[in-house]
Amino acid sequence: MELEPGKTLVVKLLTVSDAHPDGTRTIFFELNGQPREVTIRDNALRAAVQARPKADPSEPGQVDAPIPGAISSIVVEVGQRVKKGDRLLVLEAMKMQSTVYAPVDGKMTK
DSSP states (O other), X not given: OEEETTEXXXXXXXXXXXXXXXXXXXXXXXXXXXXXXXXXXXXXXXXXXXXXXXXXXXXXXXXXXXSSOEEEEEOOOTTOEEXXXXXXXXXXXXXXXXXXXXXXXXXXXX
């Protein structure tokens, strides 16, 4: 594969793994003689593990996790009205806590 004059990549496919339970496969290849691997989602498969929902950035009321971690406490309940800046929950990762606040006024739906 020639990226531009003088810059060429040599990619050699070695093998593709069997399907993983989560609907992904690992692709083994060489890039300029160096072994590499990457895991990709195989859209032709149905995942045995249900994917976790992600926050949609185009929806102003949805809140994403600022860090990967476990929820240690939930401050609000479904149906409760919240104002911008209200505390929603606390995440914990590596003995550090991070509080998640409401980005807008609204009502908790899930």
